[in-house]
Amino acid sequence: MDMSILESVKPWLNFFHPLVMWVLLALTIYALYLGIKVRNSRTAKKTEKKKEFAKFKFKHHQVGSILLAFMVVGSIGGMAVTYINNGKLFFGPHLLAGLGMMGAIAISASLTPFMQKGQNWARYSHIALNVSLLGLFSWQAVTGVEIMLKIISNM
Numbered sequence: 419m420d421m422s423i424l425e426s427v428k429p430w431l432n433f434f435h436p437l438v439m440w441v442l443l444a445l446t447i448y449a450l451y452l453g454i455k456v457r458n459s460r461t462a463k464k465t466e467k468k469k470e471f472a473k474f475k476f477k478h479h480q481v482g483s484i485l486l487a488f489m490v491v492g493s494i495g496g497m498a499v500t501y502i503n504n505g506k507l508f509f510g511p512h513l514l515a516g517l518g519m520m521g522a523i524a525i526s527a528s529l530t531p532f533m534q535k536g537q538n539w540a541r542y543s544h545i546a547l548n549v550s551l552l553g554l555f556s557w558q559a560v561t562g563v564e565i566m567l568k569i570i571s572n573m
Contacts, residue, residue: 428503432569435496436562442488443555449485450552452478453545479530486527493520512561515554522551 456478459471493516500507507513526547532540 431499431502432566435492435499436566438488438492438495439558439562442485442492443559445481445485445488446552446555449478449481450548452481453548482527486523489523490520493517510561512558512565515558515561519551519554519558522547522554526551 452474455474456471459467459474462468462471496516497507497513526544529540529544529547533544
């Protein structure tokens with residue numbers, strides 16, 4: 419493999435991870451919206467609301483699955499790009515928040531079978547984990563912008 423090609427691509431690799439993660443942040447907010455719709459329609463008494471429940475539940479599961487996959491791959495990709503460009507990872511708030519996010523989304527998704535069996539503790543844990551995830555994600559976005567500004571100023 420021609421190393422000059424790799425060297426010419428390396429700086430642009432820095433922009434792939436933030437782009438993916440900003441899309442995922444928007445998708446996370448959409449998943450929250452769908453989750454609220456699921457909860458509201460699940461607790462509704464009318465039959466027509468039960469149909470909405472099934473529709474929103476399916477869409478919430480789809481979006482959640484996409485989030486889980488791309489958040490893990492995006493996080494690993496961000497660490498890989500950092501290592502490729504710098505020969506090391508930087509221990510700091512951005513890395514810690516990202517690792518916390520991966521743990522939170524994995525545990526949150528693992529609660530699905532318990533929620534399907536009607537376990538309220540799992541529902542409340544799922545909600546708490548995802549609210550924490552959104553908080554970490556917001557912090558991640560701020561620290562990521564700081565990192566991107568540093569990278570751009572060094573180009």
